[in-house]
Amino acid sequence: MDFNFDALDHVFFMREALKEAQLAMQAGERPIGAVIVHRGKIVGRGRAEHQGRPSRLAHAELNALLATAASLYDFPHDNGVIYTTLEPCEMCLGAIVMSDAVNHVVFALSDRWINPQPMFDIPHVRRHIHNYMGGVLEAESIALWQSCRPDELALLRGINS
Numbered sequence: 130m131d132f133n134f135d136a137l138d139h140v141f142f143m144r145e146a147l148k149e150a151q152l153a154m155q156a157g158e159r160p161i162g163a164v165i166v167h168r169g170k171i172v173g174r175g176r177a178e179h180q181g182r183p184s185r186l187a188h189a190e191l192n193a194l195l196a197t198a199a200s201l202y203d204f205p206h207d208n209g210v211i212y213t214t215l216e217p218c219e220m221c222l223g224a225i226v227m228s229d230a231v232n233h234v235v236f237a238l239s240d241r242w243i244n245p246q247p248m249f250d251i252p253h254v255r256r257h258i259h260n261y262m263g264g265v266l267e268a269e270s271i272a273l274w275q276s277c278r279p280d281e282l283a284l285l286r287g288i289n290s
């Protein structure tokens with residue numbers, strides 16, 4: 130199937146990810162949300178959410194990937210796109226690669242605290258991720274962090290680190 134990354138409505142899908150981030154924030158979690166898009170449709174959603182179990186691994190992107198895993202299992206390397214309100218951490222970027230289903234990453238706010246970009250030195254990561262683009266609705270993501278976790282926002286933005 131034809132795929133044109135530039136023709137996707139990045140703003141529309143990032144707004145959907147921001148809705149998830151808002152729900153996370155309202156639940157007292159970090160304001161991070163993600164949606165996964167396949168063939169022009171949202172096929173999975175996730176947010177920072179522990180679902181009753183204490184865990185530091187319950188990231189929005191991982192939750193979205195787990196929610197989507199079954200429906201995308203038969204579509205490896207078929208140009209799935211993840212929209213996330215914060216640049217993925219090393220765990221989530223690794224999970225995106227290992228999903229075999231998501232080949233494009235769009236994020237709002239860069240994470241200068243973790244800075245996962247050196248992972249692109251790994252050929253396996255480079256082969257799987259065809260687009261990696263930040264800055265989509267960045268101001269909206271910043272506003273969420275500013276309203277609930279300004280100190281963590283400063284770390285994410287590389288201020289005071």
Ligand SMILES: [Zn+2]
Nearest residue numbers: 188217218221
């Ligand atoms: Zn993560």
